[in-house]
Amino acid sequence: MKRFAVTRTSRRAVEPALRNCALVLAVSVLAGCASLSDDGAAREVSTLTQPRTGFGVAPERNERDAQAGREQVARLLSAPLTPDAAVQIALLNNRGLQTSLAQLGVSEADFVQAGRMRNPGFSFSRMRGGDEVEIERSVMFDLIGLLTIPLRSAIESGRFEGAKLSAASEAVRLAGETRRAYFNAVAAAQTEKFMRQVVTSAEAGAQLAQEQAKVGNWSTLDRAREQAFYAEAMTQYARSRHAATAARERLVRLLGVWGAQLDVKLPDRLPDLPSQPSEAGALEALAMEQRLDLQIARRDVEATARSLGLTEATGFINVLEAGYASKSSTGAPRENGYEISLELPIFDWGGARRARARATYMMSVHRTADIAIRARSEVREAYSAYRTSYDVARHYRDEVVPLKKQISEEVLLRYNGMLASVFELLADSRDQVRSVNGAIDAQRDFWIAETELQAAINGSGGAVSQSMAPGANAGPAAAAEH
Amino acid sequence: MVSRRDLFTGAAALVGAGVVSRVGAASLPEAVMVHSAATQVPPPPPNGRPFHPVVTLNGWSLPWRMNKGVKEFHLVAEPVVREFAPGMKANLWGYNGASPGPTIEVVEGDRVRIFVTNRLPEHTSIHWHGQRLPNGMDGVTGLTQKGIQPGKTMVYEFEAKRPGTFMYHPHADEMVQMAMGMMGFWVTHPKNPDFMKVDRDYVFLLGSYDIEPGSFVPKTSTMLDFNLFTFNSRVFPGIDTMVARQGERVRIRVGNLTMTNHPIHLHGHEFEVTGTDGGWTRPESRWPEVTTDVAVGQMRAIEFVASDLGDWAFHCHKSHHTMNAMGHDVPNMIGVAQSEAAKKIMSIIPDYMAMGSTGGSMGEMEMPLPDNTLPMMGGQGPFGGVEMGGMFTIMKVRKDQKRGDYSDPGWYKHPAGTVAYEWTGAPLEAVRNTSSGGQSMPAAAPARKVEFNVRKPSGHSGH
Numbered sequence A: 001m002k003r004f005a006v007t008r009t010s011r012r013a014v015e016p017a018l019r020n021c022a023l024v025l026a027v028s029v030l031a032g033c034a035s036l037s038d039d040g041a042a043r044e045v046s047t048l049t050q051p052r053t054g055f056g057v058a059p060e061r062n063e064r065d066a067q068a069g070r071e072q073v074a075r076l077l078s079a080p081l082t083p084d085a086a087v088q089i090a091l092l093n094n095r096g097l098q099t100s101l102a103q104l105g106v107s108e109a110d111f112v113q114a115g116r117m118r119n120p121g122f123s124f125s126r127m128r129g130g131d132e133v134e135i136e137r138s139v140m141f142d143l144i145g146l147l148t149i150p151l152r153s154a155i156e157s158g159r160f161e162g163a164k165l166s167a168a169s170e171a172v173r174l175a176g177e178t179r180r181a182y183f184n185a186v187a188a189a190q191t192e193k194f195m196r197q198v199v200t201s202a203e204a205g206a207q208l209a210q211e212q213a214k215v216g217n218w219s220t221l222d223r224a225r226e227q228a229f230y231a232e233a234m235t236q237y238a239r240s241r242h243a244a245t246a247a248r249e250r251l252v253r254l255l256g257v258w259g260a261q262l263d264v265k266l267p268d269r270l271p272d273l274p275s276q277p278s279e280a281g282a283l284e285a286l287a288m289e290q291r292l293d294l295q296i297a298r299r300d301v302e303a304t305a306r307s308l309g310l311t312e313a314t315g316f317i318n319v320l321e322a323g324y325a326s327k328s329s330t331g332a333p334r335e336n337g338y339e340i341s342l343e344l345p346i347f348d349w350g351g352a353r354r355a356r357a358r359a360t361y362m363m364s365v366h367r368t369a370d371i372a373i374r375a376r377s378e379v380r381e382a383y384s385a386y387r388t389s390y391d392v393a394r395h396y397r398d399e400v401v402p403l404k405k406q407i408s409e410e411v412l413l414r415y416n417g418m419l420a421s422v423f424e425l426l427a428d429s430r431d432q433v434r435s436v437n438g439a440i441d442a443q444r445d446f447w448i449a450e451t452e453l454q455a456a457i458n459g460s461g462g463a464v465s466q467s468m469a470p471g472a473n474a475g476p477a478a479a480a481e482h
Numbered sequence B: 001m002v003s004r005r006d007l008f009t010g011a012a013a014l015v016g017a018g019v020v021s022r023v024g025a026a027s028l029p030e031a032v033m034v035h036s037a038a039t040q041v042p043p044p045p046p047n048g049r050p051f052h053p054v055v056t057l058n059g060w061s062l063p064w065r066m067n068k069g070v071k072e073f074h075l076v077a078e079p080v081v082r083e084f085a086p087g088m089k090a091n092l093w094g095y096n097g098a099s100p101g102p103t104i105e106v107v108e109g110d111r112v113r114i115f116v117t118n119r120l121p122e123h124t125s126i127h128w129h130g131q132r133l134p135n136g137m138d139g140v141t142g143l144t145q146k147g148i149q150p151g152k153t154m155v156y157e158f159e160a161k162r163p164g165t166f167m168y169h170p171h172a173d174e175m176v177q178m179a180m181g182m183m184g185f186w187v188t189h190p191k192n193p194d195f196m197k198v199d200r201d202y203v204f205l206l207g208s209y210d211i212e213p214g215s216f217v218p219k220t221s222t223m224l225d226f227n228l229f230t231f232n233s234r235v236f237p238g239i240d241t242m243v244a245r246q247g248e249r250v251r252i253r254v255g256n257l258t259m260t261n262h263p264i265h266l267h268g269h270e271f272e273v274t275g276t277d278g279g280w281t282r283p284e285s286r287w288p289e290v291t292t293d294v295a296v297g298q299m300r301a302i303e304f305v306a307s308d309l310g311d312w313a314f315h316c317h318k319s320h321h322t323m324n325a326m327g328h329d330v331p332n333m334i335g336v337a338q339s340e341a342a343k344k345i346m347s348i349i350p351d352y353m354a355m356g357s358t359g360g361s362m363g364e365m366e367m368p369l370p371d372n373t374l375p376m377m378g379g380q381g382p383f384g385g386v387e388m389g390g391m392f393t394i395m396k397v398r399k400d401q402k403r404g405d406y407s408d409p410g411w412y413k414h415p416a417g418t419v420a421y422e423w424t425g426a427p428l429e430a431v432r433n434t435s436s437g438g439q440s441m442p443a444a445a446p447a448r449k450v451e452f453n454v455r456k457p458s459g460h461s462g463h
Helices: A016-031 A042-053 A063-077 A083-093 A095-114 A143-147 A149-214 A220-255 A283-290 A292-314 A351-416 A422-458 B004-009 B174-179 B339-348
Strands: A121-129 A132-140 A317-321 A338-342 B065-067 B070-085 B088-095 B101-107 B111-118 B127-129 B153-159 B164-169 B184-189 B200-209 B228-231 B242-245 B249-256 B262-266 B271-276 B291-294 B299-305 B310-316 B378-381 B384-388 B392-398
Touching: A042 A083, A042 A095, A042 A149, A042 A422, A063 A083, A083 A095, A083 A149, A083 A220, A095 A149, A143 A149, A149 A220, A149 A292, A149 A422, A149 B339, A283 A292, A283 A351, A283 A422, A292 A351, A351 A422, A422 B339, B070 B101, B088 B101, B164 B174, B164 B249, B164 B299, B184 B200, B184 B249, B200 B242, B242 B249, B249 B262, B249 B291, B262 B299, B291 B299
Parallel strands: B070 B111, B101 B184, B200 B249, B242 B392
Antiparallel strands: A121 A132, A317 A338, B065 B070, B070 B088, B111 B153, B127 B164, B164 B184, B200 B228, B249 B299, B262 B291, B262 B310, B271 B299, B310 B392, B378 B384
16 A cells, blocks of 8 residues: 655744644544444344344354353253254354354454544654754655545445355355254264164074074074174174264264263254145245345445446546455455555556456356356255155155055064064064165255255355265165075 | 755845846856855755755855756856955855855766856866766867857756766866866766765865965965965865764765875774775775875765764864965974074064964964964864864764754763873883894994984975
8 A cells, every 4th residue: 555645844843733634634534434343243144144044143252252152052952952953053163154253353344444544644853964953743644545445445345245245155054064964963873773773683683593503493504694694784783883973073063062062962863854845936036135145246246346437437546356255165264355556647548447347347247147047056956856855755754664664564464473484574674674764864865955955045055966866775685585 | 144945945035146147048047156155055956866965065056957857057157255264265266156166966867958157357168077978068178169258158068977076177277267266066976866875975175275365366376385275165263064973974075176185084983985086986995094195186085984973183184284374484493592582673573472482383372464364273172272274174973963964063072081181190201212223233332312303394385
């Protein structure tokens, strides 16, 4: 930033009138500027996240905030976790999000700073040459800064707005990721429990086979087959146990809990399917209003429009925003900024710069249109995934599982009549467990698809489309035959 | 239920009686229908040559009409529902409402005309198994006649030449039609009613079906692995008992339309085989037996004097033929300690109950079974569970059973001291042989201790 020092050299004295004048000017500029908010703009971010995730955000800026947060998290963790509670904890506790919120504070400070003039400077020098003593006094005043306050304020305001949207976008993304991790963790735990039943069933079979062989009813071959099935079931169970641990740890990371809080209680089962799926309706239109990436892009268009207008008007004031708000990303803070320079229009009357500003503006416009088109498509795809996973989960619940249950009942009746053996009964019970696991997977897929749909409408979309692969619980193909 | 009197005094009184094509088919004799599985004792013949009617176990004899000296019968081949035993019904194909169809009784030398109406969805024919008749009346589709098409009626006419025991069954799509229960008994009585006269003459056909537990229709492609073995498509405990007055001469005629032989065994008496497929056996060719094998497609008539009072078992001696549907691949659990595994199984299948550790006897356990499925064995006797099924019934010999009375006299009242009793004295030491061979293979060393596990036969494929 270039500074322009107002210097006045006097060999006698500084005139009081000028001093007074400078002070009046400074005070008048300072009086009209923005001030820092008391919560680092969290309230405004909350306004954005509340309708999208159900919860606001709370920056943790001091020990009092931290204490309140810890208490709320402890309270939420005391009961089996619900999806909403998980989201709430993540919004309170996730350090990544806190980083974004702190970043927001930085932006706000920049914005406030931009509305303030630099303090006037005063310099005094005394020089002596021979008999002559020269005393130079000067008052320095940031004139360029003063002239560019409205400009800088407008730009910083836009950047601040962008930061708020980014923080909200981050929060919404975190909420979605947390819900996904939550459903995965609950489903994996449920699957683990059912795989334990497969092991029990295989264990019973192996035990019976051993007894059968011991009393001479069975050959070593028959016994070994049943034993092998058990051995295989154990490895599968071990895998499912690790899968449950991994899913739980993913959730724990998002919740940002550690130490004593690690004892997160998950419910025994996933939430029931809603009785009706929501209709497609005007989801695309809704997404156009709600999506945060679109809002960020729109704001960017407005900002570039303003700078274009400015460039058109002045020509020799060079305002370049180095970047537009891109899709939110964690990690290093964005390194975009701006530079304002005043030039004397002697050689360049600004034609190229105006062309550049226009092109930059058009870039923003096209980018926004692109994001909108993608968003519409993402909503349609997410709805299809949502609807399909709902139908599949309901089909599992209403058709597949009851049928398997009926089969099990019939096999038991056949066992009662000595029409089927206990080994068939056990093989069937394992079959049934597998279909139950399929149902759990389907139910989990539904809730994740629901989360993705919300993200496509409310957040920034971009979620990976779920594959509709069948539950990956293929156990040993069939029970050993006897 | 239809009483025998109603059946033979007029079709109008019949429950479920139907008439084929009354309109425009006045020449057709009435097709009498019966839908009950109870034994119906026929009265003496109302017309034609005299004879002593047979009693079809769990069945009936078909009434006829005399038309200018010709005995006319009307058989209707049609889908029927047959109760195998209370608790289980089968959708079969049969004749005149029943499977097996009604017994046809004629007398040697009778001119017989049989109208056969086909109400099945496919063509059929009737082969008069064992009869001497004109080749064109033999009922082999393609070979001696065209099939009787659905909705059509064809007429068989021949003279009942040879007295004896016969059967009738389709000779068209046999595998399916016989698996579906199409069969019937035929008796040609001798001209002289006093020839080889007996006091009671029971007849039935051996049948086998493969009806999956929980289903109603037999599998028609089963070749050997049947799961229900029947006397006249009834299984114990759904079979009527046979009765006799003490000292009566009893004849039992058995025809085999299954795919395996059946050693038919009577308790408490010796009998002689007095008739085969070929006719009456000469007295000098007979020998006493307690079991006679009735091979596939054969008929046997056995006779004995019911001399000994009591409730005597009468059954096929293939032990799995005196069982109802059972699992063929159920492993032997004898001696298997199950309690630990059972606990685990019950944690997954709460209604599970461990069975078989002490053998296959289900005792008096009552556990829910699939729909339309009979227990593998059942029947309650005066001393407890009879544990039988399939081809098993009882011959009840009583002092005071009235002649011509076929009703069940109830359980036999044993005179004091004539029932097996429990030994209450000191346990007896069994003497065991310690050598491992006789003179030709003397024991070289003390016999090795061999752990020996008795194993019941299981599975009965390839009879």
